[in-house]
Amino acid sequence: MYKATILILGGGVGGIVTANNLRKKLPKDYKIILIEKNKEHSLAASYLWLMVDKRTPSQISSPLKKLVSNDVEIVYEEVQKINTEEKFVTLPNSNIKYDYLVISLGADLEYPTLQDESKGTDVFSFYNLDGSIKLRDKLKNFRGGKIAVMVSSLPYKCPGAPFEAAMLISDFLKKKSLNVEVNIFTPEPQPLPVAGPQLGQAVIDLITSKQINFYPLHKISSVDTINKKLLFDNNNSYNFDILITIPNHKTPKVVVESRLTNEASWIPVNRNTMETKFENVFAIGDITTIPLPGRWNPDKPMNLPKAGVFAHSQAIFISEIIAAKILGKESKEIFCGDGFCMLEAGEELAGFAYGDFYASPHPDVKMKQLGKSWHLGKVLFEKWWLAPFGLKKSILKMMLRSGGKILRIPIDM
Numbered sequence: 001m002y003k004a005t006i007l008i009l010g011g012g013v014g015g016i017v018t019a020n021n022l023r024k025k026l027p028k029d030y031k032i033i034l035i036e037k038n039k040e041h042s043l044a045a046s047y048l049w050l051m052v053d054k055r056t057p058s059q060i061s062s063p064l065k066k067l068v069s070n071d072v073e074i075v076y077e078e079v080q081k082i083n084t085e086e087k088f089v090t091l092p093n094s095n096i097k098y099d100y101l102v103i104s105l106g107a108d109l110e111y112p113t114l115q116d117e118s119k120g121t122d123v124f125s126f127y128n129l130d131g132s133i134k135l136r137d138k139l140k141n142f143r144g145g146k147i148a149v150m151v152s153s154l155p156y157k158c159p160g161a162p163f164e165a166a167m168l169i170s171d172f173l174k175k176k177s178l179n180v181e182v183n184i185f186t187p188e189p190q191p192l193p194v195a196g197p198q199l200g201q202a203v204i205d206l207i208t209s210k211q212i213n214f215y216p217l218h219k220i221s222s223v224d225t226i227n228k229k230l231l232f233d234n235n236n237s238y239n240f241d242i243l244i245t246i247p248n249h250k251t252p253k254v255v256v257e258s259r260l261t262n263e264a265s266w267i268p269v270n271r272n273t274m275e276t277k278f279e280n281v282f283a284i285g286d287i288t289t290i291p292l293p294g295r296w297n298p299d300k301p302m303n304l305p306k307a308g309v310f311a312h313s314q315a316i317f318i319s320e321i322i323a324a325k326i327l328g329k330e331s332k333e334i335f336c337g338d339g340f341c342m343l344e345a346g347e348e349l350a351g352f353a354y355g356d357f358y359a360s361p362h363p364d365v366k367m368k369q370l371g372k373s374w375h376l377g378k379v380l381f382e383k384w385w386l387a388p389f390g391l392k393k394s395i396l397k398m399m400l401r402s403g404g405k406i407l408r409i410p411i412d413m
């Protein structure tokens, strides 16, 4: 008989980190169950490298069970219902009761322009593993022309990804001496708007130095896949040879039906504790919405970016909070809103954006100059993330010994 059951929904970034950290903090007579519909995990940040043939699918994937402590029970099922009144979740053939619930179900991706394969053969996305493989194969055989990287709608996860993708693709194709034009279209007024105008300009400078064209305030109205033409709300139209979409992001249906969401259908949480409006129900990562003080339009507050770095740090944070609650210890910790991002720029260089996203009157985010060490930091993180659970500690120690300076970057700043 267990003293309490902690149920974690979603075995992606937030779910894996919560399961492993809670397991370290709680004695074995507390049961931890992780529910995930896929047996295989892949690291999304590495799709960018896969797309330009710097990784194979097996180099960036692992069976989920290898990444999670053996003392966590993994249930490979799709969650169909979350009942926060009677404290259980429904799977296809059973219900599981909980005392504490952590929801880290991420965002579902919708690829409207990919629905008709016969018309959409030149439409791609690197936002999932299969899409990245198809895009890689297309880019390897590309003979030159116009590439459009298009943000379909807001919000989307990893706000740096379209810019990184454009730079990596440009670099990859130019090395083959192909004549290419890379264009980025987005409904946003600037890159990474939440980070403010200075950082946005730094990213614009970076992409334009690589002859990449940037079209802000371009909201897509239709994609003509036969004539390969994009038509935007502002009546501008552009031709493409390859279209790469950042898909629409949607809340998983099971969450929409759970009465946990707000009018925009994401889960609002207390930004300091990650608690939802239901007792002992926490939500973290991409599924949440956390308004931040805006910069140019106070009537339209911006939200904490959907990014793995936040899903990860929120997971560590709530493990502490939940363990303290369960064990009757006092915890004065609050989630601080610090975040960072290594922005891949091609040529094995990356920029480093970091700061306090909860700062007032607006997030305080800065960017360090391009360097090899930021790129190396991302590579080391990838290796650590995909290492089997039992080896993670020794791999981290080894990395700290060999590349300590690099790994301490985010911690020291």
Ligand SMILES: Cc1cc2nc3c(=O)[nH]c(=O)nc-3n(C[C@H](O)[C@H](O)[C@H](O)COP(=O)(O)OP(=O)(O)OC[C@H]3O[C@@H](n4cnc5c(N)ncnc54)[C@H](O)[C@@H]3O)c2cc1C
Pocket (backbone or CB within 6 Å): 009, 010, 011, 012, 013, 014, 015, 035, 036, 037, 038, 044, 045, 046, 047, 048, 077, 078, 079, 080, 104, 105, 106, 107, 126, 127, 128, 157, 158, 161, 252, 254, 284, 285, 286, 287, 306, 307, 308, 309, 310, 311, 341, 342
């Ligand atoms: C190309 C790309 C590059 C990126 N690069 C970076 C980066 O450099 N830095 C960074 O910080 N972030 C990056 N991100 C974003 C990062 O991957 C996400 O923000 C992060 O994964 C969010 O974690 P999460 O736990 O909220 O959701 P996820 O990691 O998406 O996990 C959600 C899990 O829930 C499961 N699930 C969903 N519905 C159900 C259900 N009904 N039943 C059972 N299981 C279900 C899914 O299968 C999934 O495994 C990138 C994303 C992409 C696509």
